[in-house]
Amino acid sequence: MDPMNPHHAKASIVVIGYDDAAHVADAVRSALAQGTAVREVIAVDDHSTDRSAALLDTLAAEEPRLTVIHRPANSGGCGSPRNDGIDAATAPYVMFLDSDDVLPPGAVDALLGAAEEHGVPVTAGLCVRRELPSGREMPWERALYARRALIPHPSRRLRLAHDTLCVNKLYRTDFLREHGIRFPEGRYPYEDFVFTARVLAAAPRIALIPDTVYVWNVRRTADRLSISLDRADIGNWRARTEANRAAYEILLSAGEKELARAVHTKFLDHELRMYTRELELRAPGYRRAWWDLTRAYLATFDATDFTVNAAAPGRLVARVLLASPAPRDLPRLRELAARPARLLPPYTRASDGTPVWSSDLPQVTLDHVLHRPAHLLPAAVDAELRPRARGTLLRLRLHELYGRVAEAGPTSVDVEFIHRDDGRVGLRGTAPLLADRHGDTWSAEAPVELPALGAGTWDLRLTVRFRDGASREVTAHARGGPGLLRRRAIPDVHHGVLGVPGVLLVQPYRTHAGALALRTASGWRGMTEVVYRRLGRLLH
Incomplete structure (x- = not known):
């Protein structure tokens, strides 16, 4: 050789x-x-x-x-x-x-x-x-x-x-x-x-x-999107389910039952969650067709597929789909399909005390949350950010979940703003979580020095810490309508000229998965570029 x-x-x-x-x-x-x-x-x-x-x-x-x-x-x-x-x-x-x-x-x-x-x-x-x-x-x-x-x-x-x-x-x-x-x-x-x-x-x-x-x-901005990105047409979802079905049958016919089941596991934990997060963005006709196609495909799964291997959020989304003949609870399903999952209220119980999805879907039980470790709970945290010239506060509210959160004893929350493009941490801090008088929510306030972030798109990442040392990484549900999620300009002393403060253009917004994120543009130049891009979209 x-x-x-x-x-x-x-x-x-x-x-x-x-x-x-x-x-x-x-x-x-x-x-x-x-x-x-x-x-x-x-x-x-x-x-x-x-x-x-x-x-x-x-x-x-x-x-x-x-x-x-x-x-x-x-x-x-x-x-x-x-x-x-x-x-x-x-x-x-x-x-x-x-x-x-x-x-x-x-x-x-x-x-x-x-x-x-x-x-x-x-x-x-x-x-x-x-x-x-x-x-x-x-x-x-x-x-x-x-x-x-x-x-x-x-x-x-x-x-x-x-x-x-x-x-x-x-x-x-x-x-x-x-x-x-x-x-x-x-x-x-x-x-x-x-x-x-x-x-x-x-x-x-x-x-x-x-x-x-x-x-x-x-x-993502290409004139012709790749197949994996071009998901706006129902034909894409139909093709995806058909390809999964074919893969399952190939492996099952070869006697590889566990590998075939792994195809179903992947579908529940990956494809189903990804498309569920985007469902609210689609037209009513698409939603209906998607719901029908997905229910028909899920009906071919074995009962075992919904009890083992696949992560709990995907299994729960699937069970809600199978239990309901028409689209429902899309905002709540979107949050459940997020990574990490967030199970928003209401937290309903059946007459025997079993946690269920809702009073009209009591057959969709949530008793698995009673046994999950604290670091795997689909904890829901609401977040509200109001940019202000004289200091900005991030307000957080952690919800109870069938008594499990109180049992774990939340003590504090770590806050990080992560740059969407390069993954660096722009800001970080910690705030205590204080129980409200009813004992079913915990609140925290963290100061946010927005000008220190600079320009970019920032994802909010939270880590809830419990009294036994356990922790749960979560993303926050963006609270509020257009009034709270609107663009604001605040003074920016970090990017001023000759002692004159600049301007930081700030917009909190809700991602496709319902999480709070933040766009910032530094200085007058950044503000001008944002305005021109917005005008360009309007003109075209």
Whole structure:
């Protein structure tokens, strides 16, 4: 073996794209930059109508390792071009890359090293979601890739069913071909759900590594949103449930009952909560169609799916849906679906004292909250922030929850404002929690020096501390209507000029999940930019 080239160019990287001339070259270059481990980069252009095809041909003329496949007609999805790449690959291993993403340096070396060391047909590493333009990175399935591991059978690590991405993995090419593992052809949103299920159903040994091997670029302001972001049409939800259903059936047919159940667990804890948080934003027709589709899909689940594995909030949302034929309690469901979950009042009990969702849905019991540890309770905290020139106070109110909060004994709350883009802490403080005279709420007030935050978008994070030393991290429910959540200008001594105070433009607002957050713009310039952006939206 050549010590300068230990992998002997063993990887084929398949890059797929459609009408993405702005990014496809960066994706291809990131694959070529992996070095001698890459035998070839196969770029599959799905009959683009922009400059993508010509751009790829120009790159191929300069780079002998780049091969371009031009599809004669657009497939309508991601599966067919990836299948073309599998068919064309000549290297022992294959990896997939989307045209708007990139591979970080050393990704293929890290994956190949683990694949060769353990002799496994599948090796997987960490993917990070990079929010653009801010650049903030969020690990995908961080716990799964916390350390190196060799999984002798997928059923030994059920969390593998949650990582439905196909792009953060290296596959042995002959493994895919021998088992006939391919993507669904044509237009099939969430095709990677099905592909991943087919891989797991083949029961491969899998090596996991903690290295970052894929950068998933998230562009929420793009002209054409990615499938995972384009959730405003009911067809997206229908496709998602159908892909989950197909993945479940594939695994069940292969005799992998626990992995199949893990698909349902993922749906309850991830997809159901994510779409529930957004349901209030949708039109009544969408809500009704979504409710009907979701109830029909949930009706196919086993009773066990609602009692084990999945986190309690997702199970409870599902039970409310199944118990009600029409949409209801959307604000409360939105808060329950948040991360971490918030269960807002009212806290109703059945005639026998059992905690229930509401008096007219007594069959949806909440008795699990009577046994949950304090640090897992879906505690509800209301928050109100009124920016003022002479000092701003953050007012918080923690609600009782069937006697559990009083039992835990809340003593104080830590307050942090976290920058949305880079994750830094702008302000932090601690305030005592004082019980009101009825004993069913606890209140706290914390001073907030808003000018010290500077410009940006800030999320409020709270940690409630109890007398036994336990704590619960929560987010706060934003109280108040437009009168409280409106933009204000306050003096900003931190950004003044020649001793004259500047201006900080401040707007508390409610996120999609109902939490309190804050937007700030520093100085007259920042204020002007906000006004111009607002005018631009009105004019367009």
